[in-house]
Amino acid sequence: MIDDVTQLRKGLTEFCLLAMLEREPGHGYELVARLAGTQVLAFPENTVYPALARLKTKGWARTRAEVTERGPPRKVLELTPAGRKRLCEWRASWALLAVEINLLTAENLSGENP
Numbered sequence: 001m002i003d004d005v006t007q008l009r010k011g012l013t014e015f016c017l018l019a020m021l022e023r024e025p026g027h028g029y030e031l032v033a034r035l036a037g038t039q040v041l042a043f044p045e046n047t048v049y050p051a052l053a054r055l056k057t058k059g060w061a062r063t064r065a066e067v068t069e070r071g072p073p074r075k076v077l078e079l080t081p082a083g084r085k086r087l088c089e090w091r092a093s094w095a096l097l098a099v100e101i102n103l104l105t106a107e108n109l110s111g112e113n114p
Contacts (some may be wrong), residue, residue, distance in 0.1 A: 005040055014060075015094070016041055018079065018087040021061060025078035028052055042070045052077060060086050 020031055028049055043051075055061035060083030065073035079087070092106045 009041065009043070012041070013043055013047060013056060015090045016043075017048070017051055017055060018060060018083055018090070021055075021077055021079045022084065022087055025064075025076050027074055027076050031077075039096075055083065058086075059083070 016035070017031060017073070020034060026034070028045075031052070032043070032045050032048050035048065052061065056063065059080055061077050062080050063077055066076045067073050075080045084104075
């Protein structure tokens with residue numbers, strides 16, 4: 001089962017990160033920690049950081065400096081307007097995909113052959 005979940009997650013990394021950044025901007029370590037608190041989506045750092053770099057390269061996220069009381073400013077990632085648009089597109093695709101998968105994989109409760 002673990003291999004199945006791994007394959008399913010691969011295409012969801014950027015989608016999940018955009019959704020997280022929409023809720024709350026954060027830095028890479030915070031995002032990794034938030035994902036670690038999930039059952040299935042606990043992506044390792046070596047997956048999250050390259051994905052965050054891709055989001056910035058595609059113009060879907062940007063980095064801003066956040067002043068701290070101690071030490072240098074922290075780099076905080078936030079969505080761009082293009083990132084919000086892409087997230088909306090992904091949500092629409094995900095909704096359709098989820099409906100179709102649920103229809104195809106639903107148990108036959110009537111007891112009849114499909």
